[in-house]
Amino acid sequence: MADGERTKGHTKSGIRSCREQLSTGPQEHTVLFGFDGIVDTVREMIAERESRDSVSRIRELDSLGTRITDSVASETSVAIEWLDCGTRTGGHVCHLSRTLGRWGLAPIMIGTFGTPMESEFESSFAEYTTYSIGEPGTTDAVEFDDGKLLLTEAGDYRDLDWKSLDERLGHNQLARLLEQADLFGMGYWSMIPALSEILYGLAEDVWPTLSDPPAHVVFDPADIRHLPDSRLVDGFDALQTLNRQVPVTLSANRGETEALIRSGGGSVTGDSMLDLATAARDILGVDRVVSHGARASAMAGEDDHALVETLHIEEPEIVTSSGDHFNAGVCLGLLEGFDAGATIALGNAVAGAFIRSGRSPTLPEVQTFLEEYGAQV
Known part of the structure; x- marks a missing residue:
């Protein structure tokens, strides 16, 4: 059987299995997420202003790159107008909690929401259990049809380490919250440089004290390509240390997965997302690695693996945080067994429904998307 035919078969079986197992009723799980918090302003860049009220936008990242390289070649400045398309709370904690909370799960949120909590977080998460450990970051998220440009000013999560987490929250309080959770999610490594120190602390100081710990840890590194290899390799050891206490699932996009492989001394060959996920798992030494992309997503585990195509969205409403919505689907798949x-089909469906509508989908909307997804791939 050709690779394309094999992938198509895996995709159809994954979607069929997901549709059969997914309940659209309220999901009775408690989830805990830490440790970031961001205020996102979504923006679009203007290519040309035809009149006061009429503009055309820069639709592709490549077009923006051409403008920049042309300016460099001509030794001139780059001046680009942008539009404010709305403000919302962002980051790993907020996106995962918002999506899973909409499905009836009970989120517990630890993050940098402000002291006192800023109004954007208070209005969005008033019904959830929240613990603020500092001031939030801010991000201008510039949307393009083929990707996004994130311009971020870091919040107090940048200086977070195991000691400061004790000072701001308390290790004993963290242990009590972990006892309540069925799944614990952490992100982003790219924004919390000392996250590996927190992983060690969890594995060595907290997890051995828990009588009823979460069944899963989901770890989102985000774009770690600016971190030195030495820090990443230390993080690999920290992940392995925690994985000896609890199954760890690391979820990353294609570029992030490739960076992890190279940092660990591996090489990136071929286009297969499953090969990437498998190579990353071999280097990281965790239970599962998930790699998600625009065309396909994959999960590599010890006894179970899958490569599932995505459904192309012709006119995306939004792409910022689509990876977090994919991860929300993965979290629910893990919790539901x-x-x-x-699990990968569910992640793809949640992300696809979000990209198309611009908002976190309900589970009935995810089920509807799965029906279309199965008919078209």
Whole structure:
């Protein structure tokens, strides 16, 4: 069987399995997320202003790159107008909690929401249990049809380490919250440089004291390409240390997965997302690695793996935080005990429904998307 035919078969079986297993009723799980918090302003860049009220936008990242390289070649400045398309709370904690909370799960949120909590977080998460450990960051998220440009000013999460987490929250309080959770999610490594220190602390100081710990840890590194290899390799050891206490699932996009492989001394060959996820898992030494992309997503585990195509969205409403929505689907799949194919299909469906509508989908909307997804791939 050709690779394309094999992938198509895995995709159809994953979608079918997900549709059969997914309940659209309220999900009775408690989830804990830490440790960031960001205020996102979504923006679009203007290519040409035809009149006061009429503009055309820069639709592709490549077009923006051409403008910049042309300016460099001509030794001139780059001046680009942008539009404010709305403000919302962002980051790993907020996006995952918002999506899973909409499905009936009970989120517990630890993050940099402000002291006192800033109004954007208070209005969005008043019904959830929240613990603020500092001031939030801010991000201008510039949307393009083929990607995004994130311009970020860091919040107090930048200086977070194991000692300061004790000072701001308390290790004993963290242990009590972990006892309540079925799944614990952490992100982003790219914004919390000392996250590996926190991983060690969790594995060595907290997890051995828990009588009823979470069944899963989901770890999102985000774009770690600016971190030195030495810090990443230390993080690999920290992840392995925690993985000896609890199954760890690391989820990253294609570029992030490739960076992890190279930092660990591996080489990136071929286009297969499953090969990437498998290579990353071999280097990281965790239970599962998930790699997600625009065309396909994959999960590599010890006894279960899957490669599932995505459904192309012709006119995306938004792409910023689509990876977080994918991860929300993965979290629910893990909690519900789905196999790898169904879990990845669910992640793809949640992300696809979000990209198309611009808002976190309900579970009935995810099920509807799965029906279309299965018919078209």
